[in-house]
Amino acid sequence: MEESKLKFLWDAIWNSWYFQDVLVAALLIFLVWMGRRLSRQPYWRLAIREVRQRRIAVAAFYVLCVYGLIALMDSVGWHPALRGEDGEVLRDTKNRVLHDRGGITVLDALLTPLREAREKTYSAPLAKILFSTETAVLPDGAMAQIHPPLQYPRRHLMGTDKVGNDVFYQSLKAIRTGMILGIFTTALAIPFAIFFGVVAGYFGGWIDDLIQYIYTVLASIPDVLLIAAFMMIFGRGLPQLCIIMGITSWTGLCRVLRGETLKQREMEYVQSAEAMGAPALRILRRHIVPNVLHIVLITVVLGFSGRVLSEAALTYIGIGVGAETYSWGRMINQALRELARDPAIWWNLAAAFVFMLGLVLPANIFGDALRDALDPRLRTQ
Amino acid sequence: MLTYIIRRICYAAPILVGVNLVTFLLFFKVNTPDNMARTILGDKRVSREQIEIWKREHGYHLPPMFNMREKAFAKFTQTIFWQKNLPLFFFDFGKSDQDGTSISRKIRDRIGPSLFITLPMFAIGLVVDLFLAMIIAFYRGTYIDLYALIVCVLLMSISSLFYIVGGQFLLAKYLHLFPISGFDTGLAGTKFVVLPILIGFIAGLGGSIRYDRTIFLEEINKDYVRTARAKGLGEGTVLFKHALKNALIPILTSVVVTIPFLIMGNLLLEAFFGIPGLGGYLIEAIQKQDFAVVRAMVYLGSVLYIAGLILVDISYTLVDPRIRLG
Numbered sequence: 001m002e003e004s005k006l007k008f009l010w011d012a013i014w015n016s017w018y019f020q021d022v023l024v025a026a027l028l029i030f031l032v033w034m035g036r037r038l039s040r041q042p043y044w045r046l047a048i049r050e051v052r053q054r055r056i057a058v059a060a061f062y063v064l065c066v067y068g069l070i071a072l073m074d075s076v077g078w079h080p081a082l083r084g085e086d087g088e089v090l091r092d093t094k095n096r097v098l099h100d101r102g103g104i105t106v107l108d109a110l111l112t113p114l115r116e117a118r119e120k121t122y123s124a125p126l127a128k129i130l131f132s133t134e135t136a137v138l139p140d141g142a143m144a145q146i147h148p149p150l151q152y153p154r155r156h157l158m159g160t161d162k163v164g165n166d167v168f169y170q171s172l173k174a175i176r177t178g179m180i181l182g183i184f185t186t187a188l189a190i191p192f193a194i195f196f197g198v199v200a201g202y203f204g205g206w207i208d209d210l211i212q213y214i215y216t217v218l219a220s221i222p223d224v225l226l227i228a229a230f231m232m233i234f235g236r237g238l239p240q241l242c243i244i245m246g247i248t249s250w251t252g253l254c255r256v257l258r259g260e261t262l263k264q265r266e267m268e269y270v271q272s273a274e275a276m277g278a279p280a281l282r283i284l285r286r287h288i289v290p291n292v293l294h295i296v297l298i299t300v301v302l303g304f305s306g307r308v309l310s311e312a313a314l315t316y317i318g319i320g321v322g323a324e325t326y327s328w329g330r331m332i333n334q335a336l337r338e339l340a341r342d343p344a345i346w347w348n349l350a351a352a353f354v355f356m357l358g359l360v361l362p363a364n365i366f367g368d369a370l371r372d373a374l375d376p377r378l379r380t381q
Numbered sequence: 382m383l384t385y386i387i388r389r390i391c392y393a394a395p396i397l398v399g400v401n402l403v404t405f406l407l408f409f410k411v412n413t414p415d416n417m418a419r420t421i422l423g424d425k426r427v428s429r430e431q432i433e434i435w436k437r438e439h440g441y442h443l444p445p446m447f448n449m450r451e452k453a454f455a456k457f458t459q460t461i462f463w464q465k466n467l468p469l470f471f472f473d474f475g476k477s478d479q480d481g482t483s484i485s486r487k488i489r490d491r492i493g494p495s496l497f498i499t500l501p502m503f504a505i506g507l508v509v510d511l512f513l514a515m516i517i518a519f520y521r522g523t524y525i526d527l528y529a530l531i532v533c534v535l536l537m538s539i540s541s542l543f544y545i546v547g548g549q550f551l552l553a554k555y556l557h558l559f560p561i562s563g564f565d566t567g568l569a570g571t572k573f574v575v576l577p578i579l580i581g582f583i584a585g586l587g588g589s590i591r592y593d594r595t596i597f598l599e600e601i602n603k604d605y606v607r608t609a610r611a612k613g614l615g616e617g618t619v620l621f622k623h624a625l626k627n628a629l630i631p632i633l634t635s636v637v638v639t640i641p642f643l644i645m646g647n648l649l650l651e652a653f654f655g656i657p658g659l660g661g662y663l664i665e666a667i668q669k670q671d672f673a674v675v676r677a678m679v680y681l682g683s684v685l686y687i688a689g690l691i692l693v694d695i696s697y698t699l700v701d702p703r704i705r706l707g
Contacts, residue, residue, distance in 0.1 A: 213395070213396075213399065214399075216396055216399075217396055217399030217400055217403060218403070220396055220400060220683040220686045220687055221400060221403065221679055221682060221683045221686075222642070222645070222682040222683070222685075222686060224648060224663075225663070225675075225678055225679045225682045225683075226679070228663065228667055228675055228678075228679075229404075229407055229408070229675055229676070229679050230407070232412075232667060232670065232672065232675060233407055233408070233411055233412040234411075305537075305538065309540050309541070312540050312542050313540070313541060313542060313648075313649055316542060316649065316652070317648060317649075317652070317664050317667060318664070318667050318668050319667055332540075332542055332546075336546065339546070339550065344550075349546065353539075353540060353542075353543050356540055357538055357539060357540075360538040360539075360540075361534070361535065361538040363538075364534050364537060364538050365534060368534070
């Protein structure tokens with residue numbers, strides 16, 4: 001009994017937007033703090049300056065910022081009071097105000113004209129009429145098959161889907177899922193990867209053997225299969241996908257960090273710190289971790305696009321996010337069933353692919369620029 | 382050489398034990414046989430007896446690791462771990478949870494069609510990627526290089542689903558150049574596999590060309606290349622005779638690791654084109670919630686991955702005389 005109460009409480013907290021708002025705020029504060037700290041160091045300032053010299057990378061960065069802003073607006077939400085048909089606030093038997101349990105986000109509020117503009121079924125981009133025909137009575141009394149006019153003509157920039165929802169709105173909502181998968185999965189993995197990678201590389205011996213063994217075992221299971229097994233067992237959903245993708249990206253990052261630490265350990269600055277009697281943990285924290293941090297950033301940025309792309313493929317296979325999460329994979333999956341129609345319904349598919357390309361292409365361009373700027377081996381050339 | 386290979390295989394054994402343990406934990410500890418029965422019987426209100434019957438039928442009624450009711454050695458043998466997980470070591474994958482067919486036989490039947498797609502894709506991809514990357518490296522620093530790189534990044538940024546959907550729609554459905562989907566054995570199957578091979582090849586083009594190009598460029602900056610140029614050799618000779626051979630070492634070894642994996646097939650291509658390979662088998666198993674099949678595939682996948690790593694080590698010693706068997 002106690003356990004189910006706890007679970008109920010947990011669900012209530014987890015599903016509350018206010019809780020997520022606090023998390024988002026904490027994350028933002030952390031990112032700003034980290035950014036300010038790094039931008040004060042000469043190495044990172046040099047890197048930033050180098051990236052800024054490439055105009056295309058700067059442009060890519062701004063596109064990523066727009067995507068990030070939309071995702072951010074979609075991650076901050078609240079639970080508005082429920083209103084009846086006359087607009088009066090609904091109350092329960094104890095006269096408490098009832099709140100919408102699903103909640104709405106800032107993005108939802110901004111896009112209300114799109115969100116609430118529901119048609120009956122498919123309509124082409126910017127169409128005035130419905131895609132399918134209906135039997136109607138003409139003014140002269142004859143019966144005919146016509147395309148009925150839309151309730152909101154010329155409003156759907158990218159058409160509507162099977163149940164009449166705006167495709168543009170769905171594509172915008174899917175940005176949050178893509179960004180979470182792209183960034184959050186590695187963010188989950190980073191602390192573990194840094195800790196285990198650096199510790200394994202620095203201490204060596206049986207610690208190294210053990211950590212190496214663990215990540216080799218995990219890495220030897222191909223990603224798709226590990227994700228398939230995990231998603232079958234824990235069910236489909238965004239949190240599950242984040243965790244398992246975090247595990248798969250953990251192994252690679254951990255191996256790279258271990259190798260880099262092995263190199264750094266032999267450097268003079270570490271030896272001099274050791275000679276001065278600095279404790280091992282302090283050497284790791286103050287000397288080694290800052291010197292492998294650029295690898296972490298490169299891995300995060302370069303892995304980003306791969307994860308966004310794989311979401312769509314995984315959802316198609318049936319091991320991606322569930323049906324209740326907005327995602328480009330879900331849109332593609334639904335649209336594929338309708339492609340066989342004649343004339344084909346292409347706008348769902350096109351919207352999802354265009355939005356995906358709009359995120360992945362800048363991410364690739366920016367990632368390349370960042371790697372060139374941060375990788376000292378390339379810089380010397 | 383033989384002792385080296387044997388030693389490498391012995392190194393791989395503990396990792397396989399680890400994989401075996403992971404599959405055991407995932408499929409029998411986290412996801413208990415009761416859960417499995419409930420998922421497969423599909424009914425929320427399925428009775429206790431039905432679950433017991435299903436478990437007994439499929440051999441999941443035994444305790445997971447230790448059977449205290451048995452005597453002596455049977456304490457270990459009469460368990461799920463012994464009966465279900467240990468046989469994976471001997472490639473005995475048991476029976477499917479859904480239809481009771483032998484998984485090992487299914488896998489054997491489906492390797493052929495998978496290889497029919499992946500082998501040509503691999504071979505064509507390797508040769509064409511290398512060739513194009515060489516040409517781009519030859520024109521390094523010019524506009525050809527710049528535009529080629531832009532195209533590569535663009536190709537990399539497009540979802541593989543787009544290539545498949547677009548190719549199938551345009552070339553098969555609209556232009557009727559190929560059958561939309563299907564499969565046949567032998568020569569009759571050729572017409573079915575050309576389109577998937579083509580699409581798979583194009584989908585992988587951008588990434589591999591870019592990778593090969595960076596390796597060529599790294600090679601071009603080395604001292605022996607400068608020496609060759611200083612001798613007065615032409616740029617073509619330097620690139621195609623001297624640099625190519627040395628650049629092949631990292632490229633080949635990066636490619637060798639994927640060779641055993643060709644057996645697993647290509648998930649998306651097989652799903653879209655209705656090819657009865659191993660990739661399609663996995664997707665079917667996921668959709669039918671067939672835990673036994675997914676478990677077998679997880680194990681098989683990691684065996685192939687480890688085999689790939691061993692092949693890499695061997696190929697290193699074969700192509701690079703600086704590396705001795707150690």
